[in-house]
Amino acid sequence: MKEVELNNKSVNLLFEQAIVLLKKLIAIPSFSKEEDKTADCIQEFLEKRGIPTHRAMNNVWAYNKHFDSLKPTILLNSHHDTVKPNFSYTLNPFEAIEKDGKLYGLGSNDAGGALVSLITTFIHFWDKEGLKYNLILTATAEEEISGINGIESIYSSLGAINFAIIGEPTEMNLAIAEKGLLVLDCVAKGTPSHAAHPNNNNAILKAFRDIDWFSKYKFDKVSDLLGEVKMTPTIINSGSQHNVVPDTCTFTIDVRTTELYSNAAILKIIKDNIKSEVKARSMRLNSSYISSKHPFVVAGLHLGRTHYGSPTSSDQAVIPCPSLKMGPGLSTRSHSSDEFIYVAEISEAIQIYNSILKQIL
Incomplete structure (x- = not known):
């Protein structure tokens, strides 16, 4: 040519x-x-x-x-x-x-x-x-x-x-x-109470247990080009005063996905493993x-x-x-x-x- x-x-x-x-x-x-x-x-x-x-x-x-x-x-x-x-x-x-x-x-x-x-x-x-x-x-x-x-x-x-x-x-x-992206808004729900009394349903502690899962979980498939799926806690919010156990704790997880999993497949694995409510902002960015x-x-x-x-x-x-x-x-x-x-x-x-x-x- x-x-x-x-x-x-x-x-x-x-x-x-x-x-x-x-x-x-x-x-x-x-x-x-x-x-x-x-x-x-x-x-x-x-x-x-x-x-x-x-x-x-x-x-x-x-x-x-x-x-x-x-x-x-x-x-x-x-x-x-x-x-x-x-x-x-x-x-x-x-x-x-x-x-x-x-x-x-x-x-x-x-x-x-x-x-x-x-x-x-x-x-x-x-x-x-x-x-x-x-x-x-x-x-x-x-x-x-x-x-x-x-x-x-x-x-x-x-x-x-x-x-x-x-x-x-x-x-x-x-x-x-190229890695995809899932941004997950999560809500751990508990029972509100006075901080001085026993409470086995503390929303903050429930959120921490799920966040700990995010930090430790390893997906089975690892991409030769993109490595592992990466899940990172980036935002957490709860409570309004020191002596009140809150009824909710919200947190955000940034998930960088690989070509070996669809966003839908990753979201299902997460929902099967944590107790908090999970909502994806978008499923578009595979x-x-x-x-x-x-x-x-x-x-x-x-x-x-x-x-x-x-x-x-x-x-x-x-x-x-x-x-x-x-x-x-x-x-x-x-x-x-x-x-x-x-x-x-x-x-x-x-x-x-x-x-x-x-x-x-």
Whole structure:
């Protein structure tokens, strides 16, 4: 496929476009549920290049020019919402500052770098004829809050999708598995009484016994990529004064799941083993996994990338097709003060995305 090969001039042009777009996005506040202006910016960027766009709420998407419904389809997805800046920022989070090879700004690493790299990769392939796969680009909302008005809300409108690349900071390695998430609100119930009198039905003590189970229980199946299911108590509340035994104790458990168990299966095991009432906030965020023999993974490994299991969640959790997570930047920079991405990471990402896709398209 000579016609889609990247030369240095093409790489430089895509890189320059990516940096221009990322700087514009950084300058626009785009907290989850407030991404309308960045959606406008992305639409304008694509349409100025002759690419028709579609939009629902704050989600923007586009199809390659020669889309053929008889062909399989690859989805290129990343998000344009951000968390709110923390109080440790020393720089203006909405000013794109390029210094010492770094581009600073809120959302630069999570996931602006991946987003603009995927957008420019899509632009490169957009009008190419004779591709084996269709391409769909989606720039979506509410990822940071796992909101229902993001990729999940438009997925059924996109058409059949065979595989998805989710742009998140992975140092351009292949996250072929990702932990899911269950947040459990638990209530231990007891008998209220005066603290001076005997009470064998103390809600706090009952909660502690269940929390002790959470801290010690080991699930039988251990994932080669993601390790064990991890259950962590994170919140506990009970009582109002020192001399009253309360009738309830509430506590929250953060459960990070693996591909070996569905969220429903894990919830059943928990309910079978503890006495407190348990309610899951959501069952949507399941673990995901794709085979290391998938053509995209094989192509990435041929380029010297590695594969691994990711402990963090992304839009993979709410889409039903096979997917992996891959993008420039470092996950530990996400949500940090004075967030940044190296500009060279974006140039590398464009080259790697294009090189892998060229092998399978």
